Amino acid sequence: MLLFLSPVNALNDGAYLISRSTSYVNPLTGKTEDGGENIALGDSMVGNIVEGQLLLEQTGGKYYITVGLGLASNVSNVRFKVMTSSGAMSSVSATKTGSSSANGDTVNHYRIQVSSLDIYISPIMYVSPMGRDVQFFIKPNISSAISGTGVYNSQMIPQSQAPTTSTENQSSTTTQSSTPTQKTQEETTPEAVENTEASQATVGTITKESLMENATGLSNHLINSKGKVDTKLKLTTKNIKKKNKKEQKASSHYSLWIIGVLGVIVVGGVVYVKKIKK
Structure with a gap:
């Protein structure tokens, strides 16, 4: 219960990357929710499957957290619950906003809305190699918040803006880098012509006698x-x-x-x- 008593830093509206901690067992009961008994293996799996940073979006008193869950080729039927400080859990809807890659597999991104930042997020998913559902817990570390979106697609920042800016930068970079190249070609081409003409003039002055001046041997x-x-x-x-x-x-x-x-x-x-x- 002491975990829920820690103060939460006030944040301005915006998009932030925050660290997280994970647990296979319910942090309030110390027991697993899916009936699993190998807690060490569960903790290891959970630590690897959850992306190292979460995306927090805050706007107008509303909070949205995006979680990255990896090993996508081995899991299905992903859903989410949120646990309050009283231990009560309620199901929340999730929206898939994108994906990235890690550990040689796909990491799918799921966005949920929460009423408070002082909560546990509890994903539930079917793990094919295990042949059953697995449930675990994620605790957002709000005090670690830094501005940014990382590998995630923020729903607060229009995605059309970033590519436009990037395209403009690339276009500008291409224009700047290509201009000197064209100029160099224009400058070197006359020199090449002059060198060619000089070579041709030199060849024109060569005579048969000059070719035989240094000839040696019986032939x-x-x-x-x-x-x-x-x-x-x-x-x-x-x-x-x-x-x-x-x-x-x-x-x-x-x-x-x-x-x-x-x-x-x-x-x-x-x-x-x-x-x-x-």
């Missing part, structure tokens, strides 16, 4: 008339021209020699034929 020398590498004749344009002239002269001399030989053969043949006829 960079000419082949002489005997079919062997002539290390004295480096593979340069000048030597190539000289070699071509020599080959052309030699070829012309060779051609004249062949023509002379053929002429002698033809004349000799004619003389031979005349002798035979006589």
Whole structure:
């Protein structure tokens, strides 16, 4: 009973996050409401299934508390009761306002209206692995209240406002971040063109002689008339021209020699034929 005698801090209208404590047994009787006997296991399960913070909404003398209950894939038929300081419990309706994630499962959010902040909230749910209903208790810690909504959707703050502000911020951020990028591209593109033109100009000044200046190795020398590498004749344009002239002269001399030989053969043949006829 002393738990209900602690003073409750006065709060202004608004949305607050508050801490909580949990208990598998009824804090007034010390016994379980669902007939369970493994209290240690029940306390552990309850501590893990209830979200660490509750959402408190206060407006015009009315109080709303949103509870997050996890392991949603293993529970069903969730309902709520509220226990007063006299120990009397009454059923209250709950509205599902959203969900989040924790411990690899879904955490469903349930909002209930209470007449006082000095109460115990008692969820009841069917737990599939246990094959029965489980009932436990949650005590809101009003003295820990801090402004905010956390993972919850506040019914007092229009949800359309937050996304609009967020979208505007994102749009502004995108615009600011994209502008320098476009400017950078505009600034660097002319430089790239200049570099390209400079590269093309450099390539235009390269000659065959400059490419052969530092050539080394046998493959960079000419082949002489005997079919062997002539290390004295480096593979340069000048030597190539000289070699071509020599080959052309030699070829012309060779051609004249062949023509002379053929002429002698033809004349000799004619003389031979005349002798035979006589």
